[in-house]
Amino acid sequence: MSSWLPCRGCGLSEFSLGASLWAPRHRAVVPMLNMGSLPLANRLENPGSISDKAYPLVVYYCHNCALIQLADLVPRDEMFTEYVYLTSASKTMMEHFDRYAEALSNRLDLTTRDSVLDVGSNDGTLLKAFQRRGVRVLGIEPAQNVASIAEQGGVPTLTEYFDLELAKKLEKVRLVTANNIMSHVGNLRGFLATVAHVLGPDGLFVFEVPWVADVIRNNSFDMIYHEHLTYFGLKPLARALREAGLFLVDLEYYPTIHGGTLRGFASRSSDELSPVVREMSTREEKEADFWALKDFSERVPKLAHQLRNMLLGLKKEGKRIAGYGAPAKATILLNYCNIGRNILDYASDTTPLKQGKSIPGVRVPVVSPQLARTKPPDYYLLLAWNFREEILTKEKEFLDKGGRFVVPFPNPEVVDS
Numbered sequence: 001m002s003s004w005l006p007c008r009g010c011g012l013s014e015f016s017l018g019a020s021l022w023a024p025r026h027r028a029v030v031p032m033l034n035m036g037s038l039p040l041a042n043r044l045e046n047p048g049s050i051s052d053k054a055y056p057l058v059v060y061y062c063h064n065c066a067l068i069q070l071a072d073l074v075p076r077d078e079m080f081t082e083y084v085y086l087t088s089a090s091k092t093m094m095e096h097f098d099r100y101a102e103a104l105s106n107r108l109d110l111t112t113r114d115s116v117l118d119v120g121s122n123d124g125t126l127l128k129a130f131q132r133r134g135v136r137v138l139g140i141e142p143a144q145n146v147a148s149i150a151e152q153g154g155v156p157t158l159t160e161y162f163d164l165e166l167a168k169k170l171e172k173v174r175l176v177t178a179n180n181i182m183s184h185v186g187n188l189r190g191f192l193a194t195v196a197h198v199l200g201p202d203g204l205f206v207f208e209v210p211w212v213a214d215v216i217r218n219n220s221f222d223m224i225y226h227e228h229l230t231y232f233g234l235k236p237l238a239r240a241l242r243e244a245g246l247f248l249v250d251l252e253y254y255p256t257i258h259g260g261t262l263r264g265f266a267s268r269s270s271d272e273l274s275p276v277v278r279e280m281s282t283r284e285e286k287e288a289d290f291w292a293l294k295d296f297s298e299r300v301p302k303l304a305h306q307l308r309n310m311l312l313g314l315k316k317e318g319k320r321i322a323g324y325g326a327p328a329k330a331t332i333l334l335n336y337c338n339i340g341r342n343i344l345d346y347a348s349d350t351t352p353l354k355q356g357k358s359i360p361g362v363r364v365p366v367v368s369p370q371l372a373r374t375k376p377p378d379y380y381l382l383l384a385w386n387f388r389e390e391i392l393t394k395e396k397e398f399l400d401k402g403g404r405f406v407v408p409f410p411n412p413e414v415v416d417s
């Protein structure tokens with residue numbers, strides 16, 4: 001474990017690690033929320049090789065550029081060499097990325113002469129959607145197992161990290177995409193400079209990031225994990241892009257994707273700046289600042305107690321409870337709230353790569369939905385809460401038979417038919 005000293009957004013190197021946690025100190029990066037030591041979110045454990053490894057998880061705020069971030073870095077190979085998250089695991093995301101490719105193909109009038117480079121291309125879901133529209137594609141994906149799934153599906157993929165050395169070998173492209181990647185990048189300034197390097201003169205950089213204003217508003221503290229090094233608000237985001245010679249010219253907002261996602265559009269010129277950027281920045285102003293983060297940090301432990309007590313109450317009534325989904329964020333929710341096998345019988349997940357393993361720390365086994373259906377619980381804790389609509393629709397029969405869901409955010413609530 002190492003510490004990244006300068007602020008990931010503006011490069012400020014003054015860290016104030018101690019004493020007064022809340023004093024808004026000028027021009028320093030300060031710790032705001034200490035979540036203790038927690039396991040890596042996506043490191044599901046194989047039976048027989050339980051490690052219980054945990055790493056500190058502390059959220060910092062930069063008083064210079066307002067970027068919310070982690071400072072302690074877990075070596076990236078520990079997190080990304082083998083990955084269990086597949087974009088194609090949900091219908092919602094498949095449809096989202098299909099619409100994404102359609103919108104971008106139309107916006108840029110992409111033809112067979114154009115190429116799209118997708119950084120962190122995962123199983124190739126987005127690039128396949130571009131291929132269906134006749135565009136040339138290349139994926140960059142460091143996780144070997146996930147990159148092979150993309151390759152097998154016909155998506156050319158380099159199993160590499162995206163850095164300047166690699167970018168120098170690539171041709172300039174019309175469109176660079178990076179979805180749910182920028183939060184994972186240790187050297188954000190270097191990453192953005194690399195994007196600028198590979199982008200053609202009239203190129204567009206399009207990216208998606210979870211919006212920190214939504215994390216704060218929805219209380220979804222389980223979005224904080226070691227992989228997510230940066231929690232983007234608009235002001236620090238626009239600033240970091242500018243320093244790489246890119247301008248945030250447009251924004252779209254997807255409230256139901258990962259609990260609230262921003263799609264940003266950046267180009268080399270600010271000529272086509274959309275008024276939406278200013279409107280959203282004004283809207284965000286007080287939602288992702290020091291005080292909003294401070295209030296959130298105070299709410300988090302209380303919410304964790306509330307959720308645990310609610311589940312313990314159900315257990316006392318003799319109810320059987322299981323987890324629905326085994327997303328990365330479940331590792332954080334369950335470990336931080338101390339919800340273990342005494343509360344959850346199992347977590348059901350559709351991803352074959354996750355089944356047969358267990359959620360680290362709490363050791364809750366992950367089973368297939370088919371197996372779960374043979375031992376249905378009375379209550380499902382909705383760990384994949386970002387797919388609430390998709391899941392509640394899919395589980396109509398469970399609900400109709402009297403089954404219930406506990407939805408953890410924004411405040412724990414029980415949902416029935």
Ligand code: JHZ
Nearest residue numbers: 085089090180258325326327328329348349350384387
């Ligand atoms: P899901 C991912 O986090 C990974 P995760 C990543 N680190 C990131 O940055 C964030 O997204 C933003 C399952 N499921 O998408 C499939 C069912 O079992 O919330 C998935 O394993 N049944 C890149 O892991 C999990 O739930 C279903 O009906 O938190 C959802 O994972 C559905 C719809 C899903 O991402």
